[in-house]
Amino acid sequence: MSMRWNRKDLIGLRELSTEEINFILETADAFKEVGTREIKKVPALRGKTLINLFVEPSTRTRTSFELAAHRLSADVINISATTSSLTKGETLKDTARNLEALHADVLVLRHSSAGAPQFLAQRLKTSVINAGDGAHEHPTQALLDLYTIREKRGKIDNLHVVIIGDILFSRVARSNIFGLLKLGAKVTLVGPSTLVPRAFEKLGVSISHKIDNILPQADVVNLLRIQHERQRKEYFPGIGEYTRLFGLTKERAKLLKPDCLIMHPGPINRGVEIDSEVADGPRSVILDQVTNGLAVRMAVLYLCGGIA
Amino acid sequence: MKDRPSTSAAVPIMDAAAIHRALRRIAHEIIERNPDLKSTVLAGIPSRGAEIAQRIAEFIRATDKIDIDTGVIDVAMHRDDVGTRSDLPMVHASKLPTPLEGRTVIIVDDVLFTGRTVRAAMDAISSFGRPARIQLAALIDRGHRELPIRADYVGKNLPTAPNENVRVQLQQTDGQPDAVWIDKP
Numbered sequence: 001m002s003m004r005w006n007r008k009d010l011i012g013l014r015e016l017s018t019e020e021i022n023f024i025l026e027t028a029d030a031f032k033e034v035g036t037r038e039i040k041k042v043p044a045l046r047g048k049t050l051i052n053l054f055v056e057p058s059t060r061t062r063t064s065f066e067l068a069a070h071r072l073s074a075d076v077i078n079i080s081a082t083t084s085s086l087t088k089g090e091t092l093k094d095t096a097r098n099l100e101a102l103h104a105d106v107l108v109l110r111h112s113s114a115g116a117p118q119f120l121a122q123r124l125k126t127s128v129i130n131a132g133d134g135a136h137e138h139p140t141q142a143l144l145d146l147y148t149i150r151e152k153r154g155k156i157d158n159l160h161v162v163i164i165g166d167i168l169f170s171r172v173a174r175s176n177i178f179g180l181l182k183l184g185a186k187v188t189l190v191g192p193s194t195l196v197p198r199a200f201e202k203l204g205v206s207i208s209h210k211i212d213n214i215l216p217q218a219d220v221v222n223l224l225r226i227q228h229e230r231q232r233k234e235y236f237p238g239i240g241e242y243t244r245l246f247g248l249t250k251e252r253a254k255l256l257k258p259d260c261l262i263m264h265p266g267p268i269n270r271g272v273e274i275d276s277e278v279a280d281g282p283r284s285v286i287l288d289q290v291t292n293g294l295a296v297r298m299a300v301l302y303l304c305g306g307i308a
Numbered sequence: 309m310k311d312r313p314s315t316s317a318a319v320p321i322m323d324a325a326a327i328h329r330a331l332r333r334i335a336h337e338i339i340e341r342n343p344d345l346k347s348t349v350l351a352g353i354p355s356r357g358a359e360i361a362q363r364i365a366e367f368i369r370a371t372d373k374i375d376i377d378t379g380v381i382d383v384a385m386h387r388d389d390v391g392t393r394s395d396l397p398m399v400h401a402s403k404l405p406t407p408l409e410g411r412t413v414i415i416v417d418d419v420l421f422t423g424r425t426v427r428a429a430m431d432a433i434s435s436f437g438r439p440a441r442i443q444l445a446a447l448i449d450r451g452h453r454e455l456p457i458r459a460d461y462v463g464k465n466l467p468t469a470p471n472e473n474v475r476v477q478l479q480q481t482d483g484q485p486d487a488v489w490i491d492k493p
Contacts, residue, residue, distance in 0.1 A: 004395055004396075005396055027398075030384075030400050030401045032401070033401035033402055034385070037436055038406070038435065039435035043385075043386055043431070044385040044386070044399075299399075302399065303396065306396045307396055
């Protein structure tokens with residue numbers, strides 16, 4: 001592999017080439033091994049400073065980035081919305097410029113507004129990693145999903161991946177769609193028509209509102225959480241109704257192929273989008289996703305932070 | 309290959325037969341110096357060092373009927389110059405048998421130059437455990453050390469100028485017949 005990485009920022013998968021995505025996944029292979037060592041830490045980013053700026057709450061993504069940075073020997077500072085001067089009226093740009101004045105090398109940003117990471121990346125010398133921006137993209141989540149599929153199935157090309165749930169509000173779905181299509185997968189979106197609008201077909205995916213017809217064809221199902229915090233009531237009648245029509249219940253899971261992978265970005269709502277027995281069953285790779293997220297984020301920090 | 313110069317300046321140093329003899333001799337020296345070969349590990353540095361480690365292991369197998377352990381030791385994530393180079397070294401997964409306690413690890417590389425790669429390899433090994441001892445084997449020792457490091461087993465000592473480039477080519481890693489050259493600037 002002779003590719004040279006030359007991006008200081010990771011904003012989304014839309015702008016990455018197939019080669020760049022594969023390069024990140026191969027780099028993650030090397031970092032996954034570090035987690036199995038007796039001493040789970042390498043000096044690759046020693047002396048670099050990473051700031052986790054989470055303007056929107058998140059525990060799992062922030063913790064994963066934090067641990068990834070620690071394993072690369074970087075120094076880490078966490079800033080959350082409630083403890084930052086953003087609540088005192090400071091603009092995002094001013095906050096970021098202050099962080100840059102402290103010689104931060106990498107800024108990991110979670111923000112409720114789509115485009116916030118891009119905005120900062122263009123204005124700062126600091127490397128900017130998008131940890132989720134509005135309903136735009138969540139590139140490291142999609143990369144860890146791709147990594148997990150590739151690890152479990154040996155390939156992504158020609159697999160049929162079915163993404164179920166709240167697509168409209170989901171940056172995870174968007175990043176996954178870009179990544180999966182670039183790596184040759186067939187993608188079908190499933191959910192209520194209010195949350196899975198026809199407009200997504202323009203991206204090159206299929207859309208279905210009948211889950212039971214699609215499940216027997218799936219090689220991978222990726223279930224998305226219903227984002228109560230993002231949506232108003234009128235998008236679907238109720239949680240019980242959603243579970244009845246689109247939840248991966250024990251009965252519905254019987255329609256799946258024996259080797260179909262069941263994925264979920266977490267946090268899971270047991271009994272809503274997925275039954276407990278299915279989430280904890282043999283086809284579920286939900287916890288592998290968490291482990292792989294660490295390796296993928298180490299790879300992204302190494303690549304973007306290493307050249308900054 | 310990124311460093312390939314104009315062919316007129318490339319001076320051949322070793323051919324396939326010479327490399328074969330050098331690695332066979334290193335294998336014999338390893339057998340002689342390490343009575344307990346079963347607790348010895350040949351840890352190659354990707355990608356040519358890993359290939360050389362495999363070949364030395366085969367010579368040991370052929371000579372002594374002992375299946376010596378081999379491994380791969382990545383140095384990229386242990387280097388001290390990340391952020392000062394424009395090209396980021398490609399990282400590989402390391403693979404070493406564990407536990408390493410009480411064992412001898414022999415680091416294997418194609419060319420020994422400044423010693424910084426070997427320093428990084430020793431750091432990497434220590435994150436897997438604490439071997440009883442670490443030794444070093446190199447196909448070529450070209451001098452110009454920047455750290456207090458020397459090889460225990462050397463295929464060929466090769467005096468070079470600092471601005472020359474030593475190029476090792478192996479069938480398995482490069483798809484071309486085994487050979488070593490010096491590229492004169």
